[in-house]
Amino acid sequence: MLKIEDLWVSIGDKQVLKGVNMSVGEGETHALFGPNGCGKTTLLSTIAGIPRYQVNEGTIWFKGVDITRMPMHERARLGIGIAFQHPPTIRGLKVSDMIKLCNPQADAGKILKDLDFVEFADREVNRGFSGGEVKRSEMVQLLAQEPDFVMLDEPDSGVDLENIKVIGRAINVLTQKDQKPSARKKSGVIITHFGHILDYMSADKAHVMIEGTIVCSGSPREILEQIKVNGYEGCVGCLCPV
């Protein structure tokens, strides 16, 4: 589904990603761990195609297509979806209209109901939303968009337990974890700091990123346990296969 080869990315003069290699297969969901500022958000933003993230070297393959230089909206139309951590307010645009923009065929009523978001249908997108509401709004949009590959940047930050459950459920739908493994076609990558969300959704594999490279890959549970015990320092020089 997604293959990243020796990806070097800078923002302005700052080199953030330094040779990232990563591969996410069809039906797989990966978690991405790492300390603040290590480049996790940069990786997702680069895959999404946000212009200020400049690719200096390397290739991003998606469904066999080299998308490294592809404009953002074309990537979205090809099946890449992203939930933003701090999305902007869109003045004058109602949530219900945003759903239609994401996908005119989407069953807005059902999506809003599933995310307990019906009363927000006529509100302007993200205007005056609380932390949990912003996250649910992002999930609503992604469920409408139905991407084949979904990227989630800290969907559990600043969110209470009730909201984490709802969001975890939505992620499982987006990544088809509610279906049997052989039927799963959709994939995803999720950034999480504390792994709370992993209690409510399932990830097949995890990676640890430190200073712009992936230093460790393996089972999400094991890696999370290691980080809890030894911190991220313990991941440096770890012998886990990358």
Add this chain to the structure above:
Amino acid sequence: MSMSRLEEKAKKAKDKEAALGTDIDIDSYEAESEEMGEIEALEMLPEDVQTAALSAGVSLTGESAGDYFQVDQSAVHRGSSVEGIEVMDIGTALREHSYLADYYWKLVPIDTDKYTADVGMHPPAGYFIRAKPGTVSTFPLKTCLFMGGKNKRQRVHNVVIAEEGSRLHIITGCTTPSHAGRGLHLGVSEVYVKKNAHVTFTMVHNWGEEVEVRPRGASRVEAGGSISENYITLTPVKSLQAFPTATLAGEGAVASFNTIMYARRGNIDIGNQTILEAPRTSAESIARVVSTGGEIINRGRMVGKVPDVRAHVECVGLILTEKGRIYSIPELDGWCGGLDMSHEAAVGKISQVELEYLMARGLSTDEATSVIVRGFLDVEIKGLPPALKEEIQKITKLEEIHGGS
């Protein structure tokens, strides 16, 4: 003041340049227009006139409280469908209602500038609308000022009186046929809102690219009354300058102005001022303007004369192209202590983050720009009847409104 005295004052001001806006050579436009006969029903209007009216927010179908339709200088149709609401052409009203002399040219001085003087020196045309005390109209009164001929000078003088406890919604579409050439529209509007009366006054300008427009408006609101004035211009115009004034004369009176402008070319100098001269009055002026090449001067002025008044001005503008100019001028003029006036002004571009957000959902740059601009212009105008709200939303959703073009 007698008519002859008024004419005398007008004559003295016939060369007086306006305080704001580019100067216009009035005499380069024909002073006289062909008289047109009355029609029995609005449906009998030629199709291009109906289309032009529609694009200025005036649909000739649907429920209405009454209508007034003027082509050049001729009132071709008027009538009221609500008991207690009078709709007449101003000439007839002046002949039939002697009391109108107390209102005619009382809010807008006839010698304001050469444009008001020109209106005053010629036979009156325009509408007179009066709601008798306590009359409530839920449906809009639809009025249309249509300039059909080329090189014409259209002069209009409207007077609206909402008597105590009444409620009126007026929409005025000012428009030309799509093929119209140069023209000059001069419009005077005087709106009286008596005690506890409520008026919404919406004006949509949909002129041609060679039309110059100089409306002169003023309203006066008595205790407990309110006025909501909305000005919308989304299609190109050669030049437009207007600066209507609302005077809040009675305790607790409220004024709200909403201005929506979109200029691809041309010169627009638009704004409004509210004079708060009674306690516990409040006013709000919100302007959302977009330039894709045109020049917009956007003024919002509040004058607080007594304590215990509140006023807020919001002038926000987007420039979407390399060329184009938006000059935002919020002005707050406080004359005493104990008042509360504030403003918010911004001129800028579309936020890159907002664009990227929508593009991540699959919208192209142009589509995302268009969504953001429409949202920006979609000001929530309070107090409008649903039918009118819908018409205005339709206008702001016109296909042609999108950035970069």
